[in-house]
Amino acid sequence: MSSPTKVSEFPLDEEYKKKTMISVADIKKFRDWLDTQPHLPADSITDLDLILTYHCCDRSTGVAKEVLDLNLTLKTLFTNFFKERVVDDRILSTLNTVLLLPLEVRTHDGSAVLYARLIDYDYKNFTFSDAIRAVLMVVDLWQYEEGTWPGFVIVIDLDRMTLGHLTKLDIQTVQQFLYYLQEAMLVKLKGLHFLNAPSFMDRLMMLLRPFLKKALLDVLHIHQIGSKTVDPYVPMEGLPKDAGGEFKSFEQGQNDTKARFKANQDFFVQENKKRVVEARRPGKPKTISDIFGSVEGSFKKLDID
Structure with a gap:
């Protein structure tokens, strides 16, 4: 990740040079289909968006169509995360509470790694839905800048998390x-890692487990306080200095993330246009109850090696 300045979209010609086996013709065909969908915001969907979708679906045209529709549908229905995403006092306050830091280090297979943790330890200042809102903004901006990754790994450092924080995790937001x-x-x-697992980790897992597919459970790793067992997955030296690595300090990482957001407000203005118009959807408009009524019929497979 570059310095916290205004970023530009990853060049398409560079994206097509990656070992994704995605061609211009693939994306042209995807675009032709998109143009036939009256409820989807075709004018706001970029070719990079289509490439990201096609790539994460292992170049399956059928799955890519379903996932793009679902992605845009959830961005419309999950208003706590996606409605009016702007760089305002709400998001900047969240970034004073949680550190969300894209790491420069990559895993052995080239996966990108996002590091997250508390930096304000007072649970009264923690709002879980706002933290998730910020996480998803960080990832969207990062992908816009870097394009496709071979994989994606999340590292959540639970250092200083308390039972008070656990009480702030509501079921709807988790689901x-x-x-x-x-x-x-x-x-x-490709992976989800919890560092510095607290004594009440079992309670946290009881909250998460009902909503985790087996494929994600298989790559979910819990690392005990002070252990270095994450190293075979994510090189320890790539973690922040305050977490035992050689990367930025927590304070530097926090300042850089806030500066990146402030420098890229236009990106989020444009991203807010990528929403579904349910009134135009062929057939019946979708609701949240429709979505969670069809969980058993999910189609996107996690890409686990």
Whole structure:
């Protein structure tokens, strides 16, 4: 990730040079289909958006169509995360509470790694839905800048998390985030790591487990306080200095993320246009109850090696 300045879209000609085996013809065909969907915002969907979708679906045209529709549908229905995404006092306050830091290090297979943790330890200042809102903004901006990744890994450092924080995790937000993460996020999710697991980790897992597919459970790793067991997955030296690595300090990372948001407000203005118009959807408009009524019929497979 570059310095916290205004970023530009990853060049398409460079994207087509990656080892994704995605061609211009593939995306042209995808675009032709998109133009036939009256409820989808075709004019706001970029070719890079289509490439990200096609890539995360292992170049399956049928799955890519379903996932793009679902991605845009959830961005419309999950208003806590996606409505009016702007760089305002709400989001900047969230970034004073949680550190969300794209790491420069990559995993052995080239997967991108997002590091997240608390930096304000007072649970009264923690709002879970706002934290997730910020996470998804960070990832969307990062993908816009870097294009496709071979995979995506999330590292959540639970250092200083308390039972007070756990009480702030509401079921609806947990369900919506984990559904979006596994079914509609335009990444190949390769791993989820919890560092510095607290004594009440079992309670946290009781909250998460009902919404985790087996494929994600298989790559979910819990690392005990002070252990270095994450190293075979994510090189320890790539973590922030305050977490035992050699990357930025927490304070530097926090300042850089806030500066990136402020410098790229236009990106989020444009991203807000990528929403579904349900009134134009062929057939019956979709609702949240429709979405969670069809969980058993999910189609996106996690890309687990």
